[in-house]
Each structure stands twice: as structure tokens, then as C-alpha cells.
Amino acid sequence: MMAAVTVTIPQMLATLVKSGREIEVKGGKSVSGVLDGLFTIHPELRVHVFNERGEVRPHVRCFHNETSVYDLSEPVADGDTVTILQAVSGGV
């Protein structure tokens, strides 16, 4: 059975792609694979989550279930969650 992972995105990005904040992504075997699946559904999001080097942007954080994840090759299982968070930073 293909893993189904619920990805939660920030409201600013959800508004951008005219979707709800929770998006089900199927078929990803890792966090990276899940994000690729998300970008297949909403290709506009790639540039907002990843920088020009293909890394998660400095003020964006990615959680797998409830743990901040830095290694995007971390495996995922059916029913897992991936959460993209906007850092509490800024000042403008």
C-alpha cells in the first residue's frame, strides 16, 4: 500500500495555491519524496519552500510528525504527518 502522508502548510502558502492547509500526499517514501509529491500537486510551492540550492529556506522549518527534520531522506510511514512551518522571525 502506498504511504499516505498529511502535509500541513502555512496559511500564506495555502492561500497562494487556493487550498486548505492540509494536503494528502501519496507515494512518498521519505520526507523528500513527500515534498516532491506536494510539489507535483502544487508546483508553485517549490520556490517558497526550497532555496536556489534545493535546501529548505532558512526561515522555513519542516517537521516529520512532531520532530524537526533536517535530513529529508528520513523514511515516512502511512499515516505520518509532515508540517511546513513559517519561522517566528522577521520584523518588517
Place this chain on the structure above:
Amino acid sequence: MSVVVAVGTMKGAFFLRADEARSEWQLHGPAHKGWIVNTFGRAPDGAYLLATGSTWYGAAVHRSSDLEEWEQVVDGPAYGEERKLNQIWTLHTQGDTVWAGVDEAGLFRSGDSGATWEPVTGLNEHETRERWEPGLGGLAAHRVLTDPSDPNRVWCGISAVGVFRSDDGGETWHPKNDGVPAAVQDDDHPDIGYCVHCLVNDPSNPGTIWRQDHLGVFRTTDGAETWERVESGLPANFGFPIERHHASGRLFVIPLESDQYRMPVNGDFAVYVSDDGGNSWYRTGVGLPDGSFTGVLRDAMACDQMDDAGVYFGTTGGVVHYSTDGGNEWHTMPWTFPRILSVQVFTD
């Protein structure tokens, strides 16, 4: 006819709509709430264009047919791994081409009304590129001028670097700043280090260009081969926007006191105009607030090009002022916005 004043701010885009009389305005928006909206444009296919940026999420181009529903371009301007694209500061259309000027400084162009973009390598990898240094506002290619009669002729203004011109449709570029003092002298490349703030040209005579520079107001009549200082009558020669109502030829600037202070001299917030191509300037108009120490950024002033010249500008304090008689009488829109980065006008 309808008039839409598009206001790009640090927290979204606002659209102020009126009929031809331009006396009663309605507010629409914000669109892209929470996003930095750097600038607007109009694509060859008629679509409206808008550029967003973000402290968190990077920059993107969006298209709309009605200024209400927006669709982000997926394959927007983007460098490879070697360089960051922080902001998109101008979207300029000439013929079938849309030019995007960005920070870190460079140009991109689109031949399909903004759907896909390619880098302008001749400028982005210019032989002087490694010596380009950012100014206070970043390292931005912020203005593109074109020649309606010669698509091969293009000018680009880059803050803290200078004006470049291409005579071959953007393949090769040459610094063109003779007559302007350098803001930061580069001994190895004395042809860069010029801090151009804004440019405007005469569409019927595109080689005549006016320039609000960090170090004064200048004019060229030979396509930027040589520049001359044109500041007679100005209380200060620093400022950001320079704008032109093409039917009348009237020029507009908003002088600020030196780069150290960047405020209206003694709080005398005023628009200065020239009716003789920059040879002389005079203070114009009534209706602007007394004792205002606000500023106006380089993309935050526009004319509507109607016969009775509509002139609009937005302040760093979030207020939009406008005139419908070429600047003789000024009015204030009844809203206060976030810090205003861009004001552009669309008439249909």
C-alpha cells in the same frame, strides 16, 4: 474608461479604482495579503503582472486577467545555485517581451507574457559582475527602459552599479555613465560604481533619458553616451522617483535632503516639476501635508498618461497622494497602507 492605481506594499497589494473623473475612489484588496509586493506590470497578452517577495518564502511572478484572481507563474525568474534571487523590482513590457529586473542584480526576460523566463546572460554575467556591490537598498536591477522604434536598444539601471545599455537586444551590455559622479569609485572598473535610483525616458525620443541618481538629477539626449546635471531650482538633489507625463512632457521629482537624512528639506514635502525637459524646476501644487518628513521610494510614483495628467505617489508612511491636473492640486487617498514600495496606474 476606468483607472486603477495599484499600490504595492510590504504587506500586500491594494487597488484603488475610479472612473475617468478620478474623484471618487474605491479600495479593493489586499491581494497577496502578508506578502511583499514589489512591483506590477502588464503583459503583451493583456494580463496584469505582479511580483511578490517574502522574508520567508522568496520571490515570484503572478498573472491575473482582472486584478482579483491571481495565478503564480511556476517557472518564474530564477538563478541557478550560484546566486540568490531576493526580489523582483521591475516588470517592463516592450513589444512581445517582458523584462524583469531583480535583486541580486540581473535581468530575466519572457517571450510568452510571463509564463516562462530566461536569464539575460550578457548582463547577469557581465565582465564587471564580480565587482558589483549592494547599496543600502540592496543590489537591484530596478529599471528597464526600451526604444519602441528599435527593439535592440535597451537600458537597465542597477543601484550602486550604474546604467547599462544594450544595442543588440540584450546580448551585450555596456556601462553608460559618463558625466555622472561615481558613488563608489572602482579603480579596476571605473565604469561602474554609479548609484542610479530611477530612470524615465521619452517614448517618442527614447534616447532622451532623465535620471534621479544618488548624487543628483541628470539628463542624457544621446542615449546615455553622456549625462549632464539638470538641477536648477531644486532644493536638494537627492531623491528616488523621477516620472514623466508624456503628452505634456512634464517631469516630476520629490527632492529629499541628502543621502544622510533622506527626508524633505525642513519637512517641506513637495513635488517639483520641470516643463522644459529638466532645464529648470519649480515647486508645484497645494494640498500636500505641511511638516511631513516622509519619503517616496523609486517605484512609488506614476502618471496615468491621460490628457489631464493624473500623478500618483505613495509614501513610506503608507499614504497615497494624487493629482488630476498635472500636480497643481494634490489630494490624499482616505486610507493608510503599509510601507509603499510601488505605485503603478492601469487605464482601460
